[in-house]
Amino acid sequence: MRWLGLGVAAAAAFVLAVVVGPAHVPLANLMTSDIVRSLRLPRAILAFLVGGALALSGASLQALVRNPLADPFLLGLSGGAGLGAVLAIALRIGGPWALPLAAFAGALVAMGLVYRLGLVGGSALDPRVLILAGVAVGAFASAVTTAIVSLSEATQLRNAFLWLWGGLSGASWDTVLVACVYFPLPVLVLLAAARPLDVLALGEEPARHLGADVEPLKRRVYLAASLLTAAAVAVSGVIGFVGLVVPHAMRALWGHQHRPLLPAAFLGGGTLLALSDTVARTFVAPRELPVGIVTALVGVPVFALLLRRWTAS
Amino acid sequence: MDRELILDARDVAYRYPGAVRDALAGVSLALRAGAFHAVLGPNGSGKTTLVRVALGLLSPRAGTAAILGRAAAAWSRRDLARIVGVVAQREENPFPQRVRETVLLGRFAHLSLWAGERPEDHEAVSRALERCDVVPLADRWLWTLSGGEYQRVRLARALAQEPRLLVLDEPTASLDIRHEMELFELVRALADRHGLAVVLITHHVNLAARFADQVLLLAEGRAVARGSPAAVLTAETVRRVFGWPVAIAPFEGAPQMIPLRSGKDGV
Known part of the structure; x- marks a missing residue:
């Protein structure tokens, strides 16, 4: 019943994202319309994939750091991506893929740094240190970004920030293809970690006693979730809130066992972002709202309702 | 001997x-x-x-x-x-969990990566719940248990490992x-x-x-x-x-x- 509901919601969000837009396309022309085929359809698909990736990554990281407040950008990735994008613009690196690649590279560097700092005693990954390292690396990247921005011309930095917070406006079949090739591996790695994450939630020593290989598990989950988030940033900028609120909504509906929770988070994240993006590009058309604002505006009331239900039972 | x-x-x-x-x-x-x-x-x-x-x-x-x-x-x-089944000194789950769910984690080492729980896993869980006299608690949340009930549930999880x-x-x-x-x-x-x-x-x-x-x-x-x-x-x-x-x-x-x-x- 819950799965059916989520499936219907996901399908409805997707159809809505294709049918609704600032330009009126009659339903009869939907299949032949250029706007639908080259703009709305890839954008709807990308919104769904990125939303799913962020929510899946958030749910997994919450289990990894054993903290329900974790989200995909907790570990410094958004700071690194922002620095990468700003650097690319400051250094006048051109080309259609320059910004996404620079942001991706920035996120990867941040991920590597945080990972290295999170290793305690050479081999063990300490989730508490990981959080602190993520906050520190993120803050440092933000500081450098601000320094570069304050020294450069206003129009340039506006470009960087528009891109970084621009959401899915750059969606094309190319970015969809990139996501389709890149996402499956980390998504599978995280889905396969579902049951081990249930065990890890008890703590590292109890998890070992129950038969989990804790260190490889933590490394796998951290790297897969970070690589997924870095790619999401590269194709759509920083989109907040999906990775925090969707896992919690799904926890309220499915409980905390990761075998149902992780796939539900993926579907729920895709649904929320497809829906939010539809609102973002139609509400103040012909201009666009940053989709991150919409995810918060749509997500918070839903979240509040679920939270009420959750705490009442 | x-x-x-x-x-x-x-x-x-x-x-x-x-x-x-x-x-x-x-x-x-x-x-x-x-x-x-x-x-x-x-x-x-x-x-x-x-x-x-x-x-x-x-x-x-x-x-x-x-x-x-x-x-x-x-x-x-x-x-x-x-x-070997172990009931360790400390354990803290930041996410709420029910008794049956936590005892089922005792089957972790018996389960394959993608497959669901088999009938014998549920039987092992039921046996463990019975032996520790916690069958009536099976659907309760862990945080609603008394200290003694909680320790018996953790023992049941170790027994579900069939150690x-x-x-x-x-x-x-x-x-x-x-x-x-x-x-x-x-x-x-x-x-x-x-x-x-x-x-x-x-x-x-x-x-x-x-x-x-x-x-x-x-x-x-x-x-x-x-x-x-x-x-x-x-x-x-x-x-x-x-x-x-x-x-x-x-x-x-x-x-x-x-x-x-x-x-x-x-x-």
């Missing part, structure tokens, strides 16, 4: 990184199926470290630790979890007399009826003396005495190890310890 040797740790020594002295300095612990050994000693005497080394979580700097004749470190965690060796680290630390006695009787019955080998770490000298076959007394990482409760728990040894004068009196064949008043208050 020809029952199978399950745990065999010989003269193991271990020092935590950065520590100035060994947490464990040459201690042995060997158990056959059906045996119930209690490990006693003051805080910091090396009880938990002994278990960690014996189960391959820490590698000893001297000595050997083997389980079913194979070095503890050579076992994969998964294979070992099918042989041959059960290790309990201070399982009755915060329990009242009834729940404490129920747990000791349950563990004794598991050893007698189902042939489980049991290692129990505890501060309860008197209960260890009445329930365990063998007692290992640790102090500062060394084995001070080992053997039957009557042989180990003499007034002189207990006073020396725990640093407090005691009297020992027999009760139903087991030595029982009575801590003495220090006499400083005016006597």
Whole structure:
């Protein structure tokens, strides 16, 4: 019943994202319309994939750091991506893929740094240190970004920030293809970690006693979730809130066992972002709202309702 | 005495990184199926470290630790979890969980990566719930349980692993007399009826003396005495190890310890 509901919601969000837009396309022309085929359809698909990736990554990281407040950008990735994008613009690196690649590279560097700092005693990954390292690396990247921005011309930095917070406006079949090739591996790695994450939630020593290989598990989950988030940033900028609120909504509906929770988070994240993006590009058309604002505006009331239900039972 | 040797740790020594002295300095612990050994000693005497080394979580700097004749470190965690069930001292789940869900985690080492739980997994869970007398709690949230119920549920999870060796680290630390006695009787019955080998770490000298076959007394990482409760728990040894004068009196064949008043208050 819950799965059916989520499936219907996901399908409805997707159809809505294709049918609704600032330009009126009659339903009869939907299949032949250029706007639908080259703009709305890839954008709807990308919104769904990125939303799913962020929510899946958030749910997994919450289990990894054993903290329900974790989200995909907790570990410094958004700071690194922002620095990468700003650097690319400051250094006048051109080309259609320059910004996404620079942001991706920035996120990867941040991920590597945080990972290295999170290793305690050479081999063990300490989730508490990981959080602190993520906050520190993120803050440092933000500081450098601000320094570069304050020294450069206003129009340039506006470009960087528009891109970084621009959401899915750059969606094309190319970015969809990139996501389709890149996402499956980390998504599978995280889905396969579902049951081990249930065990890890008890703590590292109890998890070992129950038969989990804790260190490889933590490394796998951290790297897969970070690589997924870095790619999401590269194709759509920083989109907040999906990775925090969707896992919690799904926890309220499915409980905390990761075998149902992780796939539900993926579907729920895709649904929320497809829906939010539809609102973002139609509400103040012909201009666009940053989709991150919409995810918060749509997500918070839903979240509040679920939270009420959750705490009442 | 020809029952199978399950745990065999010989003269193991271990020092935590950065520590100035060994947490464990040459201690042995060997158990056959059906045996119930209690490990006693003051805080910091090396009880938990002994278990960690014996189960391959820490590698000893001297000595050997083997389980079913194979070095503890050579076992994969998964294979070992099918042989040894542990109720550790500490555990904290940031996410709420129901009793049946947590006991089902005991089946982790028996399940394959993608497949769901099989009928035999649910049967093992039901058996474990029954043995620990927590069937009526199966659908309750863990946070609604009393301390005694919670410990029985954690024991049920260890039993769901279908282990041959059960290790309990201070399982009755915060329990009242009834729940404490129920747990000791349950563990004794598991050893007698189902042939489980049991290692129990505890501060309860008197209960260890009445329930365990063998007692290992640790102090500062060394084995001070080992053997039957009557042989180990003499007034002189207990006073020396725990640093407090005691009297020992027999009760139903087991030595029982009575801590003495220090006499400083005016006597």
